[in-house]
Amino acid sequence: MNYTAKAIADFLQGELVGNPDIVVSDVSKIEEGRAGTLAFLANPKYEKYLYSTKASVVLINKNLSINGNINPTIIRVEDAYKAFASLLELYVRSLPRKSGIEQPSFIHSTAIVGSDCYIGAFAYIGENVSIGDNVKIYPHVCIGDGVKINSNTVLYSGVKIYQNCILGSNCIIHASTVIGSDGFGFVHAENREFKKIPQLGNVIIEDDVEIGSNVSIDRATMGSTLIGKGTKIDNLVQIAHNVEIGHNTVIISQAGIAGSTKVGKNCVIAAQVGIVGHIKIGDNVIIGAQSGVSHNINENQVCLGSPATDALTQKKAMILYKKLPEMYKKIGEFERYIKDHAKE
Amino acid sequence: MNYTAKAIADFLQGELVGNPDIVVSDVSKIEEGRAGTLAFLANPKYEKYLYSTKASVVLINKNLSINGNINPTIIRVEDAYKAFASLLELYVRSLPRKSGIEQPSFIHSTAIVGSDCYIGAFAYIGENVSIGDNVKIYPHVCIGDGVKINSNTVLYSGVKIYQNCILGSNCIIHASTVIGSDGFGFVHAENREFKKIPQLGNVIIEDDVEIGSNVSIDRATMGSTLIGKGTKIDNLVQIAHNVEIGHNTVIISQAGIAGSTKVGKNCVIAAQVGIVGHIKIGDNVIIGAQSGVSHNINENQVCLGSPATDALTQKKAMILYKKLPEMYKKIGEFERYIKDHAKE
């Protein structure tokens, strides 16, 4: 990676201020900027670093006014963060990509593998599996019988996909994530023992989904557990059997969703949230970190707390929670007041 | 799978109402029922679907009274859900099962493997391992030295079992679960550095235990971490060193139990619960989701909250928590009242 400031400005159709010929070969954070690197400034909190950074080129928002002396060459763009992301993406695309089939790997004779795929050593591809073009399967991935994986999807090392699950195109699944393990379904038999309910469904992951590492997504008892198009799931998340998630929803690390719950599109479920089974979360809902949700939530709500209520009520209660000792003391005072006046 | 309604009714010893010759080839949920499928109705909330479902055959509870026109053939049984589960189990048993030893796999020359086992490609079986009959070991399972696994147990892809652990019969362990990793034991050395306490014990899993995916169960420092017969553990659960769990207890997703705690039999530990170390939870205890338990709990208690108390107290407090703003306002009013009356 060796680009002049001018080449970058041209690519981004941005406005260049400073030396157009300066060359960058790497990227850096503005607060840790080094000579020869490209940085960006999007968050106004970081503006002070613009005046001290050693980065050679900095992308900034079009409307930012500069109030001091600066060293780097500046490129003004509509949205500095998005422009930076575009450049990173361009860079990543220029990197060499894994390809070919490494040995030893296990590909069942009935499996169909598309063109331009990478299959790492020790990958296992079961019976009647179908894999699209340009799929990247890293070492130690296990793809169960009857699984279908569409084109351009990447499965990192150690991903485990149980039988008959379906993955869309352009998905990314990170290491050690498990898709299609049995749902947690039991009935009581005699003597308080449990009897397993066979889990005969599957998991369907639509296109453009990214799933972090060490995630567990259980297969449906019947039918499908469904992850909608464009949804992004962070590390260590639990998705139980028959859950359905809409499009472009975000589920952050260590959250868990119990069986048969339906989550709408464009939702944000923050870290360590728990959602009970058999409920419905509407579209565009935001659920704050560590909340516990035990009932349906209508669309466009912002919720917080355990049990979760609307965020405003919850925030007020959270503040007053800390005032409980003060409240308790005052109640004691009133009690004494009433007792004293009753004596009179 | 192609069964007539009559064959199913005969097998279940149920009472058939409708066409005995109609054939089903798959199962479905009653609310999504399709022609040619078998469904069940157990939860009264779903009764309305009985009158609209397209399922060909529906299992219902003996005592359900039908109040309308229905299309499907009905089979009345004692418990529709259990009957359905039995049929699913029968169906699953009829499916072809994995068998044989795939190559390449690694089986140490000192390991003993029973009859009718499946050993997937890339499975690793260490020194002096002993594996019973009819055990299924999927690809990428790693079985450490000296491990003993009893008959009919299934280890899905990527399960890791450290040295000297013991697994019972009829267990199911889902993908990427780790059994026998070192307990988290350190003592302070000089300079605030830590010194590791070697973890020399093991994990013992008794018969009929099912464990979900991405679970961590640590080995004991000395002695054994113990999972009792018939206990069911969901995904992403943490069981620390020297924990002991009784028979037929259920531990739901993302719960964690700290070191040396003993949990009784027939307990339910709901999702995202945390339990501190070195305490005792009695038999038949139910702990609500997201609770934090920091003290012993006697048998037959129902607990909730963080810190956990009895569920009734906790539920009252949870309701009033939301009324804190109202309470705070009223306290202000009393304060003004007293001030006003003091002036007089």
Added chain:
Amino acid sequence: MNYTAKAIADFLQGELVGNPDIVVSDVSKIEEGRAGTLAFLANPKYEKYLYSTKASVVLINKNLSINGNINPTIIRVEDAYKAFASLLELYVRSLPRKSGIEQPSFIHSTAIVGSDCYIGAFAYIGENVSIGDNVKIYPHVCIGDGVKINSNTVLYSGVKIYQNCILGSNCIIHASTVIGSDGFGFVHAENREFKKIPQLGNVIIEDDVEIGSNVSIDRATMGSTLIGKGTKIDNLVQIAHNVEIGHNTVIISQAGIAGSTKVGKNCVIAAQVGIVGHIKIGDNVIIGAQSGVSHNINENQVCLGSPATDALTQKKAMILYKKLPEMYKKIGEFERYIKDHAKE
């Protein structure tokens, strides 16, 4: 392992009381002591077991006064727990260690492997990887291109390390842990869809770090996610991109730290804690279990609760929380009192 009480006392420079020739061949917990084993007594809560244990030799603290008849030979040392840990460590070092390169394994032709390493079957070592001396790599470990691992580090089965990460010396990483997966970084594109921010940084793990099983540590967007020297991380922990952890900090099971947060040295982050992104936790901070931290914390603080405040305030509020029904009732009484007196 066959040692006389005298040999153990000499090694520990402890004071022996009882039979110096008695032999131990195993260790046990004092409450479960068996003949022929060595136990220790450090926690005064367990003193009663000293008078009933069947262990042959017991280590006790120098200053403990014995108030009854005891069977075992006693060895008095400065700190019984540390002395016991030293013996365990000595014992563990005496055990046979894995060595050699098992087949089949995959070692890229450009990879450099030090002396006395163990490389288990089905381990994968990518392009330009550099591995120091005496490193132990168990089966199914995947080491991505350009990774550097320093001497004496142990990677248990199924550990996955993405490209370009760096691990120090004397580290232990437990099974199925993932280091270097992509940070969770997206920007909104059109139509509420997300666009991935490429994650170009890496993870640096310094010397003497131990990490439990099923942990996820994401790579930095740019720069490095950093785990400081001597830090210990328990199972199922989430460390997001660009997080930096100081030296000798402890992070207990199922805790999660969001992106770009900096945690100081000598901290204790208890189980199931959540910490938001972009904040700073000072040195020597203790955060109680299940807390939710949403703001900077100064050094030496003890915090608790969700949202977390100082532990003292939180504990008072937690006690009064249970008294909310009583408080609410009293507020009702005052209300009636005021109404009654207003009538007069």
